[in-house]
Amino acid sequence: MFLTLQDNDKRPIYQQIADGIKALIARGNLREGTSLPSVRQVAGDLGINLNTVAVAYRQLQDEGFVTVRHGAGAVISPRPPRPVNQAELYQPLRTALTQLVLAGLKGHEIEEAVRQELTILQQKGGAQ
Amino acid sequence: MNAPTAFELEVLSTTLIVLALVYALVKYLWSQPLQNGPGFFLGNEVPAGFYEGPGRTWLKAYRATLAALHLVLAAALGACIVLRRLDLWYFGTPLLYVTTLLAFHAWTRHKLGSNPPIRPVALALETRRLGDYISWPFEALSATIIAFSWWLLMRHGGTRIEWLPPLLFTWTALVLPGKILIVRSGSPLPAERAEEHYRYQDAMRRNGIDVLSAWSWLFVIFLFGFALRRAWTPARNVPWLQWLILGIFWAFWGYMMFVVFRGQRLAANMGRGLLPSGSWLTPFRRASWTRMSRPYDIWFAIWFGGIMVLSLYSMYAHL
Numbered sequence: 206m207f208l209t210l211q212d213n214d215k216r217p218i219y220q221q222i223a224d225g226i227k228a229l230i231a232r233g234n235l236r237e238g239t240s241l242p243s244v245r246q247v248a249g250d251l252g253i254n255l256n257t258v259a260v261a262y263r264q265l266q267d268e269g270f271v272t273v274r275h276g277a278g279a280v281i282s283p284r285p286p287r288p289v290n291q292a293e294l295y296q297p298l299r300t301a302l303t304q305l306v307l308a309g310l311k312g313h314e315i316e317e318a319v320r321q322e323l324t325i326l327q328q329k330g331g332a333q
Numbered sequence: 334m335n336a337p338t339a340f341e342l343e344v345l346s347t348t349l350i351v352l353a354l355v356y357a358l359v360k361y362l363w364s365q366p367l368q369n370g371p372g373f374f375l376g377n378e379v380p381a382g383f384y385e386g387p388g389r390t391w392l393k394a395y396r397a398t399l400a401a402l403h404l405v406l407a408a409a410l411g412a413c414i415v416l417r418r419l420d421l422w423y424f425g426t427p428l429l430y431v432t433t434l435l436a437f438h439a440w441t442r443h444k445l446g447s448n449p450p451i452r453p454v455a456l457a458l459e460t461r462r463l464g465d466y467i468s469w470p471f472e473a474l475s476a477t478i479i480a481f482s483w484w485l486l487m488r489h490g491g492t493r494i495e496w497l498p499p500l501l502f503t504w505t506a507l508v509l510p511g512k513i514l515i516v517r518s519g520s521p522l523p524a525e526r527a528e529e530h531y532r533y534q535d536a537m538r539r540n541g542i543d544v545l546s547a548w549s550w551l552f553v554i555f556l557f558g559f560a561l562r563r564a565w566t567p568a569r570n571v572p573w574l575q576w577l578i579l580g581i582f583w584a585f586w587g588y589m590m591f592v593v594f595r596g597q598r599l600a601a602n603m604g605r606g607l608l609p610s611g612s613w614l615t616p617f618r619r620a621s622w623t624r625m626s627r628p629y630d631i632w633f634a635i636w637f638g639g640i641m642v643l644s645l646y647s648m649y650a651h652l
Contacts (some may be wrong), residue, residue, distance in 0.1 A: 206457070206458045207455040207456060207457055207458065207524075207527045207528070207531070208455065208456045208523070209454070209455050209456075209460060209524045209527075210453060210455075210456065210524075210615075210616060211453045211524075211616070212453055212454075212615075212616040214616075218617065222420065224354065225456075226458075227460070236459070241457065241458060242457075242458060242460045242461070245458070245517070246460070246461060246517065247456060248521035249517060249518065249519055249626055250520070250521060250522075251617060252521060252617055253617050260404070268532065289616070323538070
């Protein structure tokens with residue numbers, strides 16, 4: 206299973222790693238109990254600082270996507286419970302939609318883009 | 334049956350080394366620059382039509398360097414036979430061979446690969462565990478034989494023993510740190526055909542570990558044979574026992590050569606059309622063209638340097 210990091214991505218590296226792992230979980234490619242490679246291995250393979258990977262893993266842990274056990278590494282957790290606060294849940298969607306509107310996309314273009322992305326997400330791993 | 338003389342051993346060992354060098358030259362080294370296909374020269378990405386233009390000169394220069402290297406080795410072998418100092422040839426050959434090829438690679442990389450393209454990188458989310466690559470029972474067996482050999486030398490020597498050869502054999506056999514570092518080393522994978530690049534990299538990783546293991550066992554057997562011969566009187570007087578140990582040693586030598594050439598074959602078959610490590614930049618860094626991490630390169634320099642220093646000292650002590 207692979208996670209792709211683009212050369213033109215403006216997000217910090219740790220964010221790309223964390224978001225990439227979350228996308229794989231959402232698609233059902235990474236299931237509960239799957240072990241992730243160690244921080245050292247990821248840092249070595251990508252040629253980046255250990256701390257960068259550690260920050261990504263810590264973020265995933267804080268958000269409840271992975272459990273880090275001492276000596277056993279990071280393991281994918283059961284799907285975190287849905288936030289009770291709807292505003293919190295929709296906040297990332299609002300940010301993304303704002304960016305698309307500011308980029309000049311029309312309403313129907315945005316709807317089409319969202320539909321396509323959702324289809325891709327559901328096709329790849331059969332996410333619920 | 335007589336026990337093997339030192340001269341017979343040198344002739345046999347030299348013949349085996351020469352055969353391996355000639356086979357490597359003809360079968361793999363001669364066309365190695367083209368191993369990754371026409372878009373590359375010795376692992377450096379080159380523009381289309383390179384081999385119709387400057388590529389011809391580069392190829393000629395590479396082959397001229399190889400020919401010169403092997404001619405020098407052949408001339409040195411002749412001189413060492415005349416001087417009856419084949420030990421000098423055993424020492425000089427790997428040194429000249431490795432440094433010449435590394436220097437040519439470095440020069441090519443400097444001239445042809447100084448501005449590699451940036452490409453998206455893929456991260457394999459597979460966990461590499463030491464136990465999946467290294468056989469701990471075999472490591473324990475190897476350590477036990479080494480310890481037993483030293484025990485034989487120390488407790489049952491009886492006669493004066495030269496400590497330099499067993500020290501050299503032991504140092505040469507200690508490759509476990511290198512194997513661990515190979516497991517931990519990983520080169521960035523291009524996002525395009527990531528799965529194939531991953532399989533290729535893993536096959537090379539396993540082969541690298543097999544080569545180090547075979548090399549290590551070669552010297553474990555050498556050390557054991559040395560200890561047995563020096564410390565156990567019957568081993569000095571029973572020719573068939575000496576031939577048996579030599580036979581085992583050469584069987585391991587044959588296995589090592591098989592593994593080395595299997596790796597070359599794998600690299601040629603699996604690597605065709607793939608991006609060589611170090612021929613491109615990730616968004617974060619350039620991959621090492623050795624496919625290894627910096628800790629591995631440091632370990633290798635210390636280990637290889639140690640072998641060279643001990644060999645040099647051994648020759649100096651015999652002057």
